[in-house]
Amino acid sequence: MSDTARAQKPTLSAYQRWEMASFDPVTVDHSAAEQAALEKHLRRVKDEAHTQGLAQGHVAGQAMGYQAGYEQGLAKGFEDGRKQALAEAARLADLADAFKTALQAADAAVAESLTALALDIAQQVVQQHIALDPTALLSVAREVIAAEPALLGAPHLTVNPADLPVVEAYLLEELQAAGWSVRTDPAIERGGCRAQAATGEIDATNTTRWERVAAALGRTQPW
Known part of the structure; x- marks a missing residue:
């Protein structure tokens, strides 16, 4: 360059030189290495986002699965408890x-035993009363005479021969006034009697009366 050219070129200060250079276009050199690094970085960011998304989805899925499992377990537990x-x-x-049936059976057995015991005691008491009290026949005979409907057509009272004196002493006037007569039969046990007439018969023997009492209690027990 000639001295004339140097003389014509303007002289710049240090500040003017920096200010102008700061606005000069920058030349970017996109080399292959930088391009590869950029792509690698982008892939890494993408992979991290994908991994993070999977993790969040897994956590959310676990939470939903736990809630569903909890509700199903609760419902199943309630149903199992109800069943x-x-x-x-x-x-x-x-x-x-079963207890009620057993109790009823026990009550029935106890009632049966008590009934049997009561009948045994009653039988012994009646038999002793008849044997010790000759007048025991009188109340039975009076019930037969006063029975309804009344026996008609030559009614007569049949008693054991050993009871005839008692009947004649205490009932003869009543029998005659009612049109009754008295007969004896050794087959009839003392304390019992039988009334007969044209219109029917009344059996008031000891055996028959006792069988009626036992039957009323639901039992069959001989005299």
Whole structure:
């Protein structure tokens, strides 16, 4: 360059030189290495986002699965508890029925035993009363005479020969006034009697009266 050119070129200060250079276009050199690094970085960011998305989805899925499992387990537990309660109630009802049946059977057995004992005692008392009290026949005979409907057509009272003196002493006037007569039969046990007439018969023997008492209590017990 000539001296004339140097003389014509303007002289710049240090500040003017920096200010102008700061606005000069920058030449970017996109080399292959930088391009590869950029692509690698982008892939890494994408992979991290994908991984993070999967992790969040897994956590959300676990939470939803836990909630669903909890609700299903709660419903199943409630249903199982209800079924178990119903089964237990049915078992207790069966036990109550069995106990009630057993109690009724026990009550029936006790009642049967008490009835049999009462009949045995009553039988002994009646037999002793008849044997010790000759006038025991009188109340039975009076009931026969006053029975309704009244026997008509030559009614007569049949008693044991050993009871005839008692009947004649205490009942003869009543029998005659009612049109009755007296007969004897050794087959009739003392304390009992039988009334007969054209219109029917009344059996008031000891055996027959006792069988009626036992039958009223639901038992069959011989005199």
